[in-house]
Amino acid sequence: MRLTDHEKSIQAGEHGAARQRALAQQIEIGRFFDAEDFVEVAQAHIMADTESLGEAGVAFMEELAQLPEAETRVVIPTITDPRGADFNAYGRINHDAAYVELERRADKAFRALGILMTDTCINYQTMMPPVIGEHLAMGDTGVVIYSNSVQGARTNYEGGPSALAAAMTGRTPRYGFHLDQHRRGTARFEVRHRPGDWSEWGALGGMIGRQMGSYFQVPVIDGIQGSGPAPTSDDLKHFGAALASFGSTALFHMVGVTPEAPDLETCFDGAPPDPVSLGKADFDAFLSEYAIEGDGLDVVVFAAPQLSLLELEKAANLIKGRRVADGVALVIATNPENKNAADRMGLTATLEEAGAVVLEGVCFYQMHARELGEANGWTRLMTNSAKLSNIIGGYGYEPVLADMARCVDSAVAGRIV
Template identity: 65%
Template sequence: MVALTDDEKAMLAGARGEPRRLAMEHLVQVAGFFDAEDLVEVSQVHIMADSEALGEAGVAFLERLAAAPDAERKVVVPTITDPRGTDFKAYERLRQDRSFVELERRMITAFEALGVLMTDTCINYQTIMPPVLGEHLAFGDTGSVIYANSVLGARSNFEGGPSALAAALTGRAARYGLHLDAHRRGTCRFRLETRPKALNDWGAAGALVGRAMSSYWEVPVIEGVEGAPTSDELKHFGAALASFGSTPMFHMVGVTPEASDLPGLFDGSPPPATPIGQTEIAALHAAYVPSDDRLDVVVFAAPQLSLMELRALAGLLDGRRVHAETTLIAATSPELKSAADRMGLTARMESSGAILLEGVCFYQMHAREIGQANGWQRLMSNSAKLVNIIGGYGYEPVLASMARCVDSAVAGRVLP
C-alpha cells in the first residue's frame, strides 16, 4: 500500500475538491499496480491533448473537472500540452471533419479552465523549458519522455493523459519505474558500427534498438557513438526507439549524462553487444519499400520539426514546386511556426506548395479520416516513428531522407 503524506490524504478524502480527489484516487490505483511505496513531487507536467485520443469520453471528463469551483480545479504545477488534432488555420485545406474541430474547441476550453497552457508541442524539451538532471516530471509523449530521461537525465514515466492530468492537479506522480535509480540501470547493449547520417538513419537505428525491446522495463545501452550527435539526431533516435519499443530511456556511452562509462551502467558484467551497422539500417528501410512509385503525401512530423529542420526543409524546397498530385505537409510547434513566419521560412516553403502546420502532428490528427477524405495512401516520411505508427491507419509508408522525400514530392512519385 502506497504511503501518503497528510496533504495527499486530504486530497484523497476530497478536502481539496472533487477534481483533486479523482486525481489522487487515480494515482493511488496506478501506484498500487506498480508497487510504488510513495508519491514524488513533480515540477512540470506535459499532457497528451489530441481530441482523437480523448474522444467524446475524455472531453466530457475534462468538462466535468472544468465545472468545479476555481480553487478546486486549477493545476498546481506548470502544465503544458502535446500536439492537438486540428490546426484551426488549416483544417479546411486538409478536409478535416468539422466535428473534430468542435470536439477540439471544447477540449481547449476545458483545459484552459483548469489552468493548462496550450503549447501544443511534443518538442517541449527543445522549445519550452528543457528539464534538468534529476528533475522529476510527468511527461506525456513517448518522445519527450525518452529525451528527458536519456539526454537530459530528468525522471519521468510515460504519463498518459489521465495520469498527467492527475499529476497536474496534485503536483505528484507515483514513484515507480524511471523515478527510481534501480530502473535506470542498463539491461541490454548495442554497438553502433556506423555513424547514422541523415535523421532517417538515426531514426532507423533507434527503431532497430526499439524492435529488440521486450518490455517497458528494458534500458538499452548504446556504445560506439564518437562525438556528440545533435539534439535533432537524438530526438529522431529516441522517438523511434520509444515508438518501436515503447521504451522510456536509453544510455549512450560518452554522450548522455548518466553514461560516462560502460561498466558503471550495468549490475554485474555487461552483456554482449548487438551490432547495428549499415546493413541493419538498410534492412530497416527495406521493410518500407513500396510495390510501385505512386506517391500521395509526404509528411515531415513525429516529432514536430525544430527550427533547424524547418531551415533545412525550406532550403530543399527553394525554387521548386511540389507536384500537383502530391501533398507535402510539415508540422511544427506554434512558437516555431511564428519564428518561421518571422524569418521567412514559411513563405519559402509555402511558395513551393508545401503546407506548414502548427500545433499538430500528422498521426494525431485523425489520420485515417483525412487519408480517406484526400485519397492518401502512399505516404513518404523521414520519420521512423511515423512510418511505424501510420500503417495501422491504412497508409503504405516509405522511409527515406528529407532530401529524397522532397525530390519525390517534386517528381510526384517515389524516387529510388
C-alpha cells in the same frame, strides 16, 4: 502506499472531489507498480488531442471545467502535447469541421483548468528544457525518452488522464524511472554504422526498440562517440522517438553522449552484457521494410516529432525555388513557437510558395489521419520519420521511409524517386 499528511488530506476530499478522484486513481496505479510513496513533480505534460480523448474524454474534461476553479486548477506548470486540429489551416487539408469543433471544446476545457496549451511534443527544444534529476510527469513517449535520456530528468510515460492527475495533485507514484534501480542498463548495442541522417537515426531507434521486451528495459548504445561529431538534438530526437515508438522504451544511455553514461561500465550493475552489433546491412534491411512496390505517391509528411526550427530551415533549403507536383501534398507539422519563428525568418514563405502546407500545434498521426487520408485520397505516404512509419500503417497508409532530401525530390517529381 505511504501517504504524507497533505496526500491524506487530498484523499479525504479536503481539496475537492476532483483532486480526491485523481489521487485515488494514482494510488491504484502506484499499487499496480508496487510504488511505496509519491514523488512531487515540477511539471506535467498532457496528451490532449481529441483523437485520443474522443467525445467521451472531451465530455469528461468539460465536466471538470465546470467545477469551482479551486477544486480543479492545476498546482504545477502544465503544458500540452500536439492538439488534433490546426485552427488556422484545417480547411487546407480538408480536415472535417466536426473534429475541429470537438478540438475547440477540448481546448476551452483544458484552458479552464489553468493548463498552458503549448501544443507541442518538442517542449525540450522550445519551452523549458528539463534538467538532470528533475522529477516530471511527461505525457508523450518522445518527450519522456528525451527528458530521461538526454537531459537526465526522471519521468514515466504519463498518459493523458494520469498526467492530468499529476497536474491536479502535484505528484505521481514513485515507480519506474523515478527510481535509481530502474535507470541501469539492461541491454547493450554496439553501433558499427554511423547514422547519416534523421531517417537513419530513427531506423537505429526502431531496430533497438524492436528488441526491447518490456517498458523496464534500458538499452545502452555504444559506438556513437568517436564515430563523428556529437549527435545533435534533432539526431537524438529522431533516435529517441523511434526507440520509444517501436519499443515502448522510456530511457536509453548513449555512451559518451548522455549524462548518465560517461563510459560503458558506469551504465551497468556488474559486467556489461555481450553486445548486439548493428551495422550498415542492418540499417539497409530496416529501411527496405518501409519501401513499397511502384513509384506512386500521394503525400510526403515531415512530422513525428514536430520539426525544430533547424529542421524547418533544412526543408526550406531543399525545396527553395522548386514546386511540389500536382496531385501530391507536402505536409509539415511544427509547434506554434517554431511556426512563428519560421514566419518571421521567411522559412514558411519559402516552403508554402513551393506548395507545402506548414501546420502548427499538431502532429500528423494525432489529427484523425485515417479520415484525412480518406478525405484527400492519401494512401502512399513518404516520410523521414521512423516513428511515423511505425504508426501510420494502422491508419490505412502505406509508408515509405527515406531521408529528407529524397522525400523532397519525390514530392517535386510527383513519384517516389
